[in-house]
Amino acid sequence: MLHLRLITPAARTDEVVRLIGDTVGTTHLVVLPGAARDPAGDVVMCDVAREAGDELIGALREFDLDRTGSIAVENIDLSLSSRADRAEEAAPGEGADAVLWEQLADASHEESTLSVTYVALLAVATMLAACGVMLDNAILIVGAMAVGPEFGPLAGISTALVRRAPHLVWRSLWALLAGFALAMVLTAGFSLLLDGLGLFERAMVEAPRPNTAFIWKPDWMSFVVAFLAGIAGTLSLTSAKSGALIGVAISVTTVPAAANAAVALSYTDYSQTWGSTWQLLANLGGIVLSGTLTLLAQKWFWARQRGVTPAPG
Structure with a gap:
């Protein structure tokens, strides 16, 4: 009620x-x-x-x-x-x-703002993930994924596309891309700082790292996982099931991919940088695509259930 x-x-x-x-x-x-x-x-x-x-x-x-x-x-x-x-x-x-579309639009608008808090959370998450990839520590990777706030702008893009609100699409896209760019720049600086302190070194980047090597080796399974996670995340938002969002956060390698790209770039390892970047883009694209399709499906099924024709927006 x-x-x-x-x-x-x-x-x-x-x-x-x-x-x-x-x-x-x-x-x-x-x-x-x-x-x-x-x-x-x-x-x-x-x-x-x-x-x-x-x-x-x-x-x-x-x-x-x-x-x-x-x-x-x-x-x-x-x-x-x-x-x-x-x-x-x-x-x-x-x-x-x-689906309460007004509530969803309001929540997406709030979560899609390029605020200091949003950038700080994303930067901290990316730095945690940097520690995880350098130490080949899966626990740190999972923790960093749970901290990342990037699903807000992703949901904002999907909602705006379904509601045909171009201004919200650009607002959410700006928050997403600018947020990741700032987080990666800060993480690259963080990596150089720890290198200067003797806590990071090039050998750590070039090591096999079996627990985290998947982060810079994108494949179709990465896209499939992101697609499924986007469905789960969107359903959790529309049904107010916040617990499901935690599962989504720790299933997609957006933050770890950004972290590995930043660290690899700081050591001029361009192969890992490009691989991680493609992994990041594939995951972001998969979530937006599945989120948009999920909202469209919910709108269609609900209209059918109520016996009305779904209106645009």
Whole structure:
């Protein structure tokens, strides 16, 4: 279930209340006349089944409440109510299959910002991975993969492509490419620093490294794994299953590939640099492709389940 808290201009409250009442899957309607002060208006609250949430939120936006008032949506972790149970049963489809496109777009926009925190996390993850590849330590590689925040912009690109929002595509692409470029430059400097301290050396780059050699030897299996991980990651976002994102993070070698490319470049090992770069691009491309196809499939299946024609965007 979702909880909606709305601020509506007094002149539109009756229309909003009527809309909520006519939407299958809503319950627990509360109206507080004149309760809102900034902006001034009435406060309307209700609970709605997740599978009916996207349709209701879209209709509320057609009333311009996102501009003249407010639409706030929260997930309800626990609801002990027979009326809520009946509302969920009445709503068509399954809540686990429903996609809240406004929520997904908002989350993608937030995670696709080239912020200091994003770059810092990506740089630290890449440096950890650099230690992992130099020491041929798979545990460090897994830890670095879990720290990396790059799935946010990747999901942002897929969401923007499905919703036909070019500005968000470029915003997410900029965050992704600029973030990795900065992280790799910082990691190359980090590698030179540790070399100066005697902790890294060229022999470590040229060693066989059986546990991490796959990082700079891209093949079709790398793309297949990235493709499957993109599906899992997208499904975890649309169904709010955050645990699945951890599995995605430690299954794709984006951060380790960037780290190995940076370290190899610092030692002028261009063969490993190019191999790692291709590995990185293949993984990023596989995730974006599968994420976009997954969202399109979810949109199509949900429209079929509800018996409507899917609208673009």
